[in-house]
Amino acid sequence: MSADPVIPDTAWQAMTSRVEAAFAQRRVPIARLWRWRLRRTLVLVGPMGAGKSAVGRAVARMCGCVHLDSDALLTSLLGPIPAYFAEHGESAFRAAEARVMAYLTALPQTYVLSCGGGVVLDEDTRAAMRRRADTTVFHLDVAEAEALRRVRGGASRPALQGDPRGTWKRLRDERGPLYAEVADVSIDTTGLTAEAVAWRIVDTIRHPRRK
Numbered sequence: 001m002s003a004d005p006v007i008p009d010t011a012w013q014a015m016t017s018r019v020e021a022a023f024a025q026r027r028v029p030i031a032r033l034w035r036w037r038l039r040r041t042l043v044l045v046g047p048m049g050a051g052k053s054a055v056g057r058a059v060a061r062m063c064g065c066v067h068l069d070s071d072a073l074l075t076s077l078l079g080p081i082p083a084y085f086a087e088h089g090e091s092a093f094r095a096a097e098a099r100v101m102a103y104l105t106a107l108p109q110t111y112v113l114s115c116g117g118g119v120v121l122d123e124d125t126r127a128a129m130r131r132r133a134d135t136t137v138f139h140l141d142v143a144e145a146e147a148l149r150r151v152r153g154g155a156s157r158p159a160l161q162g163d164p165r166g167t168w169k170r171l172r173d174e175r176g177p178l179y180a181e182v183a184d185v186s187i188d189t190t191g192l193t194a195e196a197v198a199w200r201i202v203d204t205i206r207h208p209r210r211k
């Protein structure tokens with residue numbers, strides 16, 4: 001794939017090297033205790049503050065699989081997301097995000113992927129998520145008040161600038177059908193710890209018919 005003008009080749013190569021290193025340094029899974037191994041890719045989508053990043057980390061720790069976070073990779077490519085939004089605008093961020101998602105959804109390995117809340121805006125990303133038979137997509141949802149508590153008013157989330165409460169609700173409503181389009185399983189995380197959500201995900205994968 002040729003380099004996007006806003007992403008130097010060297011930065012792209014550094015990012016893909018980070019991903020390859022993550023696969024090379026996989027940790028011993030807690031799940032080994034019960035001799036169970038995750039053989040699927042798990043993708044977490046949902047609104048800001050649903051816990052996609054925290055839950056993804058917890059699931060990967062339990063299963064000893066690689067955890068990737070689209071926002072962490074984008075930060076390594078573009079620098080801090082709020083500064084990038086301010087300097088280049090949201091559409092430049094979305095273009096970079098779609099490119100990172102195309103790369104991630106084409107990886108041959110299995111892993112846990114925490115997505116940024118807006119990845120579903122891109123049609124190709126949604127199609128790539130649905131295409132993979134070895135992937136289960138979880139839609140993590142959360143009640144508005146708890147989401148706003150978790151993101152502490154949205155200071156580090158540029159998409160919430162101005163009116164965090166109104167914007168969070170509008171984005172969640174607008175994107176709700178897109179999350180539903182890609183998700184195999186939906187979990188309301190309100191009142192649950194990130195670890196409890198992670199256990200629920202692992203349980204869903206281990207006992208698919210009990211969903």
Ligand SMILES: Nc1ncnc2c1ncn2[C@@H]1O[C@H](COP(=O)(O)OP(=O)(O)O)[C@@H](O)[C@H]1O
Pocket residue numbers: 046047048049050051052053054055114150151189192193194195197
């Ligand atoms: N289920 C949860 N219960 C309480 N706090 C949570 C939960 N999930 C995440 N958090 C906390 O809320 C904040 C935002 O979570 P994060 O995982 O970054 O959300 P997202 O990636 O969906 O925007 C973090 O400080 C995280 O530790």
Ligand SMILES: O=C(O)C1=C[C@@H](OP(=O)(O)O)[C@@H](O)[C@H](O)C1
Pocket residue numbers: 046047048049052053071081115116117118156157158159
């Ligand atoms: O919903 C959005 O538009 C965004 C969500 C953020 O990720 P989280 O959902 O992990 O907070 C991050 O990608 C960016 O600030 C934009």
Ligand SMILES: [Mg+2]
Pocket residue numbers: 052053054071114115116
């Ligand atoms: Mg996140």
